[in-house]
Amino acid sequence: MSKKTSYLIGILLTIIIGTILCWWLCCNCCNAESCDHKKGDEKTVVEAPNVMEATLNPFFIMDGDYAFKSNDNFHFKDSSFRVLEPVSEELKNVVLDLQAYFDANPSKRIATIGYYTSGEKNNSAYPNLGLARANAVKNYFVSQGISSKIIDTKGELKDSMIADENKVFFGPVHYELFAVSEDDKVNEEVLKAACEALKANPLVLYFNTGQAQINLTRSQREKIANISRCVDKLGVKVLVVGHTDNTGNAANNVMLGQQRADFAKSYLIQNGILGTNIETTSKGPNEPIADNASEEGKAKNRRTVVTINETKT
Known part of the structure; x- marks a missing residue:
């Protein structure tokens, strides 16, 4: 093999080895932005959506030794003041217990506070959607034998409430028992x-x-x-x-x-x-x-x- 041939083979081997090393170690010998294999190895990171968990407010009333509680409550669709049907059997039974409690304690009263958020539309005839929801629950109580005369209704803004993916608020209602006082007169x-x-x-x-x-x-x-x-x-x-x-x-x-x-x-x-x-x-x-x-x-x-x-x- 002549000296010239050997020289050409050496140059060719140098080019081949250099190309391989540049491809393999492109971060050192190539522009990382232009390396095809580098682009192929990049993985797209997709952040999971920040899904807030729906607020769950169970039915709960405490008065001394008396406790009325249910894992369920009255539910409402977003911007609606109509109770979603059906009402669970567990909740029905708790309301019946509450009715019996009022019969045995005629000096007791109940305040029903309906919650709403500022993002909801008030389609009711009342000043706010919370009061409309409280009235809807009041009417259910009345249908179960509780006198409307002992039920106070109120509405309260509560922007911390979160609806589920179907735009349902679970139990946007709170309850408080109290006794008749001079203030009531x-x-x-x-x-x-x-x-x-x-x-x-x-x-x-x-x-x-x-x-x-x-x-x-x-x-x-x-x-x-x-x-x-x-x-x-x-x-x-x-x-x-x-x-x-x-x-x-x-x-x-x-x-x-x-x-x-x-x-x-x-x-x-x-x-x-x-x-x-x-x-x-x-x-x-x-x-x-x-x-x-x-x-x-x-x-x-x-x-x-x-x-x-x-x-x-």
Whole structure:
């Protein structure tokens, strides 16, 4: 083998060995960003989503030696104030025990506090969704024989609550037992005054011609909450009266007024006021509060008035 041939073979071997070492040790002899094998070895790290565990609030009430508890509770969908059915048998039995407790302890009362979060939409007629949920639970208690007169309802914001993946809140309700005190007598007098105020300044709902829609202001929601308390605590009836302007046939207007009153009644029932406590009637165009000669006057006459009746249950 000639010297020239040996020289060429040496150069070739040097190139081959250098290429192998560069590929194998590319971090030292290659740009790491451009090494194909390096890219192939890189593993993509995907972080697991931060899934928060749903809040679980069991039914629990303690009063001295008495304890009422269940692993279950009343559940609600996000932005809803209707109790999810079915109610478990365990919870039903606990509520029946609670009813027997009140029969044996007539001086005892219960506060039902409904929770809600700021991210939920309030579709109820009440000032907040928590109060609407408390009223829904109250109605279940009433259906099991517990008097509404011994149930206080409240709403409370609680943003720490977390719904599950199906947007269900598990037990957004808290309960407290307490005994009748002098403060309760004062509160009853305050409530009586609020009920009397409703007679002088009732809830008035306005409608467009031929329509029966309800859009509530904050003040109107407060009045509905007071109406509900008056019915529960004082045993009074709700009176709903439909009114119209003088457009069209008088007989038809009386029917339209009744439809509006019935619609308002249905709305109140949906929001937890029992239908047996609501009376409806229509005055049609017969009791205007403004001049029907103007559109502004007609708009004021198209109304439904919700107030407290003297009749007690």
